[in-house]
Amino acid sequence: MIKNISVIKGDGIGPEVIKQTIKVLNSIAIKYGHDFHYKNALAGSKAIEKFGSPMPEETINNCLKSDAVLFGCIGDPKYDHNPIGMRPEDGLLKLRKKMNLYCNIRPIFVFPELYRSPIKKELLNEVDFVIYRELTGGIYFGKKGRCKNGEKAYDYCIYSKTEIEKIGEKAFKAALLRKKKVTLVDKANVLETSRLWREVIQKISLDYPDIDLDFLYIDNASMQIIMNPKRFDIILTDNMFGDILSDESSVLTGSLGLLPSASIGDYKSMFEPIHGSYPQAKGKNIANPLGCILSGSMMLEYFGMYKEKNLLDEAVKNSIEKKICTPDIINSKLSSTTEEVGNYIKNYI
Amino acid sequence: MIKNISVIKGDGIGPEVIKQTIKVLNSIAIKYGHDFHYKNALAGSKAIEKFGSPMPEETINNCLKSDAVLFGCIGDPKYDHNPIGMRPEDGLLKLRKKMNLYCNIRPIFVFPELYRSPIKKELLNEVDFVIYRELTGGIYFGKKGRCKNGEKAYDYCIYSKTEIEKIGEKAFKAALLRKKKVTLVDKANVLETSRLWREVIQKISLDYPDIDLDFLYIDNASMQIIMNPKRFDIILTDNMFGDILSDESSVLTGSLGLLPSASIGDYKSMFEPIHGSYPQAKGKNIANPLGCILSGSMMLEYFGMYKEKNLLDEAVKNSIEKKICTPDIINSKLSSTTEEVGNYIKNYI
Ligand SMILES: CC(C)[C@H](C(=O)O)[C@@H](O)C(=O)O
């Protein structure tokens, strides 16, 4: 198969983890006779410097024309005080919106070999759930501003039935292929948007009699994720709560650096590790490439390349079993570099 | 001193934990020559049944006239599907607003004797921070509703400079008496209200040169609370984020049942455990009374009764050292009943 992939290396450790991912994807392509064409596009601080915008039109067009986007990470403290719309993060939000990537999928899994979590070991066996986070609506994209002469600020959280239905359907379909449970996380005892979520999701659940649907308030969910993570299969939630819960869940795995994500729209999609740009690690060859490589594996699955995906996942698992790991997930005396991890996985393939 | 205390026992385990708390407060009163007058007031499901409202005017007036309110907990699954404004929780929100209790204080501490937390032990030594949660503003109280023929729902998050200043001042003053650090938790890379919080709090910090101020995004904070809880002293945050972080933090301590809170306004105040009504435990004499008793201790401090507060805290600490604990925090074969814990503490005093 021929696939055109837009590549946004971005800031901080982005270029390093993308480099390993492409190396690995190329081995897959050779082995299975695919043709992956990569096209680099600028975003984040480099785009601010060159085009005066964290997400230039050119990049957006490039992404819209491709079969998928592979995204490193963006964010640079140098630009944190830029005006609104001109910070690296604004670029990411703009791209999500322009590509209509309403469904962010964040799998949470634990490698038992790799016990670096602050949580007691016995709680972690068999932790395996997936967060379905709505990504183009809610308080992130509602009207926001100042009023009363700047004395007040506001953010509007708004959701339509259609928005909720679209991601809801995806979550139920995913649950069918897994442990058949969907947990809707909201704050329906306080928020009207949450009450709409409950209504819509409850209605969808009638079409999925085999799926067990339950509801948790966000405050309770933030406890259960740590105390009883095995209770979860698919967590379905809005943009803001999904942001919080997915980072919190990463604590179970011991490192943000391990976790991939896929952002899916009706026609477009993007794959990015959930870690940020981690500027302190830039250029040191210590960044964990696995979050990005596993995002690549989610991309293979999206392409329908199931055998390819399985082989890549197996290679990652093997690298961990053999303790070829960066220092965020292993004793630093025994650790490997970013490059070494990438090479090991490439050679395994 | 004479103090008039409104008492709302509420639903579920509320009456049981309040009973132990009053027992203990009465011992304090006798020992130090105070006169505590209690006046019961209805709220929650009992008020719905009797007055057709989860927070009758009579209760509000009673609370407004008292020196402080001692609150058990409200919430009953039977009324979860009541119309808006008629659920037990709505009563609590109404009371907070009517009493203008804008500053919710939730201390997080760990008893080392009592290791029931899912977190590794070595991370928990010296965990000791306090959450200052804004309680009468933000998305909880902004305009909310439906539009477009019910196709869309919205919640308005709004904050004024004055609202932020008031709780901000309290947080900085508290930090002066502690480890001299304030962490503002927000989502300033996305929300305009968060940006207003940063501006106002940064300005206040100029008046407190001895206090170290730092900023964390809510997604990062939800990780740091588990991975590195010792980094916190005072966490200052808005209503929604405070709701999530305080429940999440309770995981460190091993039980929600242990944790107290104070809700303070300019003239009025209320003291309540952070646990909910826990209907499954009702009437079984197994509810942990310590969250409520320690809320009573925060009330003593609010009254300026420092010696009294210290003695009560010492009594609680001693009960834990002696392992006189309810089954949520100790092996159930060795556990004591709600009543036994209350009696032990009373007798210690
Ligand atoms: C950078 C930021 C705007 C972004 C978000 O909040 O969505 C990030 O935290 C994430 O989760 O992808």
Ligand SMILES: CC(C)[C@H](C(=O)O)[C@@H](O)C(=O)O
């Ligand atoms: C019952 C609910 C409305 C309340 C809140 O969200 O404030 C509770 O969770 C709390 O934290 O006191």
